[in-house]
Amino acid sequence: MQSTNPAITSGVVTFEHWHDFTEGGPVHRALLPFPPTAPAPFEVARWSVAPNTSNDLDVHRSREVWIIVSGVGTVTFADQTSVLRAGDVAAFDSRVPHQIRNDGPDPLLAISVYWLPADD
Numbered sequence: 104m105q106s107t108n109p110a111i112t113s114g115v116v117t118f119e120h121w122h123d124f125t126e127g128g129p130v131h132r133a134l135l136p137f138p139p140t141a142p143a144p145f146e147v148a149r150w151s152v153a154p155n156t157s158n159d160l161d162v163h164r165s166r167e168v169w170i171i172v173s174g175v176g177t178v179t180f181a182d183q184t185s186v187l188r189a190g191d192v193a194a195f196d197s198r199v200p201h202q203i204r205n206d207g208p209d210p211l212l213a214i215s216v217y218w219l220p221a222d223d
Contacts, residue, residue, distance in 0.1 A: 112137050118149055124159050127152035128210065145218040152176060152211040157204040167197040167217040174211030176203040 114136025121132040133147035152158050152174070169178075171191045177184050181199045186206075195201060197217065205211040 112141065112143075116147070121148065124150070124152065124157075126156040127158040127205070128156070145216055148215045148217075150213055150215065152203060152205040152213075154205050154208055154210065157202055160200055160202045161197070162200045163197050165197055165217040165219050167195060167201075167215055169193045169203075170214040170216070172212040172214060174205060174209055175207040176205045176211045178203045 116136065117134045118131035119134060121130045123129050128151040130148055130150040133149065135143045135147065137143040150158065169187070169192070171187045171189055171193075173189045175186065175188045178187050178193060178201065180195055180201045185193075187193055187203065203211065203213075
């Protein structure tokens with residue numbers, strides 16, 4: 104339900120297909136209900152990685168948070184690895200190469216929230 108209070112931006116979030124990982128699965132960009140005169144200070148994407156595959160190795164200047172919705176995978180961040188499971192949140196500097204491999208039998212589903220640092 105959309106808010107009628109001008110101080111509050113609310114509404115339904117929908118997703119559109121954005122691109123596909125080379126082997127992992129689709130990425131959908133959120134269409135946020137913010138007006139053009141006051142755009143959201145962040146972006147959101149929903150993505151999945153099929154079992155025994157990885158998302159593309161990525162590096163970009165925005166900051167990023169991953170919320171793992173379902174599944175399990177091993178994230179590689181530079182030369183470090185860590186296991187992430189459903190319910191985990193990972194925040195990191197996206198200027199460092201990062202990638203996740205789905206180690207489980209089911210698709211790994213995640214939400215990314217990303218934004219440019221204040222100094223950009």
